[in-house]
Amino acid sequence: MKELIGTGVALITPFTKDLQVDVDGLKRVVDFNITNGIDYLVVLGTTAESATLTDNEKALVVKTIQEANAGRVPLVLGIGGNNTQAIIDELQSKDLSAFAAILSVSPMYNKPTQEGICQHFAAIAKASPKPIILYNVPGRTASNMLPETVIRLAKDFENIVGIKEAAGDMVQAMRLLRDCPSDFLVISGDDMVTLPMVLAGGAGVISVIGEGFPAEFSKMVRLGRERKVDEAYKIHNSLMPAIDFIFAEGNPAGIKAVFKKLGICGDTVRLPLVGVTDSLRNKIDAFVDQMY
Template sequence: MQKFIGLGVALVTPFKEDFSVDVEALTKLVDFNIENGTNYLVIIGTTGESATISREEKELIIDVVVKTNNKRVPLVLGIGGNNTVEVVKELKSRDLSEIDGILSVAPYYSKPTQEGFYQHYKAIAEATEMSIILYNVPGRTARNMEPGTTLRLANDFKNVVAVKEAGNNQQQYYTLLKDKPKDFLIISGDDDLALGVTLAGGSGVISVIGQAFPGEFSKMIQFGLEGKNKEAYEIHYKMMDIINYIFEENNPAGIKAVLQELNICASTVRLPLVKATDNLHSKIANFVANF
């Protein structure tokens, strides 16, 4: 599973001012990341505003990223939700020939028990031979998938190869790292904890801020993988403020404000999200200008 080690980025979906998908900006974002050190790309995860993307738009976005990537880096596709039957149906019906892995978010809103999490992912694992990255993000799903459940899935299904853990819970990371099967990957989903997790034995990060600063963030993660603490933390400290800024109001409004300042895409988001406030955008602009 070397293809999912290092810096993965959860790509935003750029929109024009009329809220349509901005193909030109998406192409620019993909090229920018590949050319500056990103190791793999995640398409239409929750940072890509998957909740507001139509089926037709999803096809368009996948096509654009696949074509632009041109097999340069591995691709991970977001396929998840709280309707297990529909997730399985999409896995079985979608052409995944250009995709290297699936990122499947834990069921949201439904608040399943730990057994419910297990049965949901069991159905997904049995529906495909694709590599599956579990995605635990209790701040958004309202229920934590506990380490015992994650590790049970890792041990029971060979195609469950990793977890993107985004509970901002260091103790939970340590438990997973201590007890995981040898080849199972623990990937940080928390930009602020990514370096510490990597130094503790994690496999890197699926990052939001990384798509704006792929050169710096990929270098930091590589230093972490190599155990070069001093060099890694020098970059970490440079990035701390902007990581805090992008999550200050909502994601992905914050990162889109950064990308606007970098002239990569507009800051447009779809309702119910709104753009970063003027105050936040000012702080972001000042950071970018002085980075």
Template sequence: MKAFIGTGVALITPFKEDLSVDTEALGKLVESQIANGIEYLVVLGTTAESATLSQQEKELVKAEVKKVNAGRLPLVLGIGGNSTAGVVEEIKTSDLEGFDAILSVSPYYNKPSQEGVYRHFKAVSEASPLPIILYNVPGRTASNMLPETINRIARDTNNVIGVKEAAGDIVQAMKLISLVPDDFLVISGDDMITLPMTLAGGKGVISVIAQGFPQEFSDMVRAGLNGKVAEAYKLHYKIAPSIDLIFAEGNPSGIKALLAKKQIITNRLRLPLVEATEKLQEKIDDFVDQF
């Protein structure tokens, strides 16, 4: 579990002008994360526009990340959905070689009860040969996985090792940290409150902005984990304006605009997502120029 303490990056999927997967840009992105201090990589999460990728494209992304990474960083694979049977089947039939854990989102759209969420993850846990990190993101799922439910899952399963907590609620995060076992990883899923969550006892972040500023953001998290509060907050306030910018028109529109400015990718998204507006792109460009 120590492999997932620090900064993980939720990788985007770069596209070419014709909207096919740009494996060359993906490899360049992965290499830049490794070179700049990121602790682990998350593949095919929400930020990857995984909902718009075919199964063949998902396999292409997995293969490219594994090839470029070459075992240097731990890899987490996103497998989740709103059909418990479907998630179980995907885990059982997926090629998980080279991956160290699964990130699985709380069921969306169905709006299950807390008991339904618990039973869902019990079934997923029993099916998985890899450790599982839960993902609570009420803004996308329309239901909140409560701290008591996460604690229950943590204590009643052997392989659920942590949660990416993205409710954006520091009070809820602190309650969660106070309830779960000491070795259970509470990982921020909200870039803006990563540092306060870490200082409150969290174990780091699965971040979007970190792939734009990997060195600075991972340094901030490490400083927070080591109790270097002033140093950590200096970095936080330096990076914070960019967090507001990249989420102003949705994710991953903003981070793709930033990565395009840094000439790592071509700025293309698949519908229903669209590129950042010209006005936002200008603000992001100005921030990068002055960073």
């Protein structure tokens, strides 16, 4: 899965002020990221506000991104949840031919045991026609997928090819890097620790901040992979304030504020999310002005 090494971005879903999918805005977001050097796009992840989209809207988002991408970079599709059979049904009914892999989040709310998590992904792996990237994000799921569970899945299923690791725990990441098969992709899902994870041997990132600053963030990841540490950390340090800003009042409200300032799309989010406060918007706007 060399095509998924480097910088992937978890695409937002832009909305118009009347809460419809902003197709033109989404096309501009895709083009902005591709022309500024990202390596692949993640479609219908958490950052896309997928939980608030209807099936018809999800189909529209997929169609729009495929058309805007026009085969330029690989695509990864988010298919996950806390109903194992529903995920299997979706995998078996959807046309996945345009996608290099699927990204599947660890079950949320149910709080399964490690054995339950393992059996969940084992069932998905047996049903999936595409390679699978696991997604561990305890801050959202209230359940941490432990390294031993990931290692077991990586060794038992050839089509489980990587993990988006978003626990923000470098010790956990280092255990994955040490003990998973050598061709297993350990991908950062936490923008603030992306560079140290890459320098420790990680495959790259699926990023939120990289979506708003694709040239800078993808360059940082490339420099990290080339072991140009001082140059990479210079970019990392310059982006640290923005990483804090975009998550301060929830994702994707923060990154949408970046896109509004850039003039690429609006910053409307759907309830239960709300837009950023004026004080945070002022900080984001000032940072964007400084960068561009």
